[in-house]
Amino acid sequence: AQSVAQPEDQVNVAEGNPLTVKCTYSVSGNPYLFWYVQYPNRGLQFLLKYITGDNLVKGSYGFEAEFNKSQTSFHLKKPSALVSDSALYFCAVRDMRNNNDMRFGAGTRLTVKP
Amino acid sequence: GAGVSQSPRYKVAKRGQDVALRCDPISGHVSLFWYQQALGQGPEFLTYFQNEAQLDKSGLPSDRFFAERPEGSVSTLKIQRTQQEDSAVYLCASSLVGGQGTTSGRYEQYFGPGTRLTVT
Numbered sequence: 001a002q003s004v005a006q007p008e009d010q011v012n013v014a015e016g017n018p019l020t021v022k023c024t025y026s027v028s029g030n031p032y033l034f035w036y037v038q039y040p041n042r043g044l045q046f047l048l049k050y051i052t053g054d055n056l057v058k059g060s061y062g063f064e065a066e067f068n069k070s071q072t073s074f075h076l077k078k079p080s081a082l083v084s085d086s087a088l089y090f091c092a093v094r095d096m097r098n099n100n101d102m103r104f105g106a107g108t109r110l111t112v113k114p
Numbered sequence: 115g116a117g118v119s120q121s122p123r124y125k126v127a128k129r130g131q132d133v134a135l136r137c138d139p140i141s142g143h144v145s146l147f148w149y150q151q152a153l154g155q156g157p158e159f160l161t162y163f164q165n166e167a168q169l170d171k172s173g174l175p176s177d178r179f180f181a182e183r184p185e186g187s188v189s190t191l192k193i194q195r196t197q198q199e200d201s202a203v204y205l206c207a208s209s210l211v212g213g214q215g216t217t218s219g220r221y222e223q224y225f226g227p228g229t230r231l232t233v234t
Contacts, residue, residue, distance in 0.1 A: 004156075034222060036225070041227065042227055043117075043118065043205065043225035043226050043227045043228060044157070044205070044207075044225040045225070046222040046223070046224065049222055090156050090157070092156075101159050101170070101172070101173070102147075102159060102223070103159070104149075104156030104157045104158070105156050106154070106155055106156050107154075107155070107156050
């Protein structure tokens, strides 16, 4: 079965600095990869996805992620962090052969300090 | 409505009580998913509907958990004889496309705000 690892429980960055939230995955076949963000008392919001094609995908709010097949990674990045980016971020993976079951990582709490 | 809605937002149940959690997906969305999110964890898949058909219930933790979507829109997750370990946030998500083929997994899911269930 597919699985996701987010090795950092917490990431702290200063406003204006670049940020990276790490994600590695494991699937038997080819993956569909997603990033979601969760703000307090709100549902998960879709940020971006990798399906096929260009390894660098761009999403909402200036976020982007790079699919690296050899390293089985899909790290989330943003060139310049904002205080309002502070939230809980989840990476998720689906095996193309089993579309129903999307596996989420445990989440990484991003704190951006002014 | 504009998004997925869930009710109630908070539910406190005494151990042994039955509870029913409601999900209103985005209008026209074929697929509907239920997840359980324990404190400090990511969501864990419970079950999946394509229209009114429950195609996958492999994530339901026990036979006390039951879900239905009788008319292919609103869904209800029912938990019978609640236990303390059932305390979690229950998330509902919907997706535009359904089907078992490889292409359906391309589509992102839209999540509701969740129902926080506390069993005392």
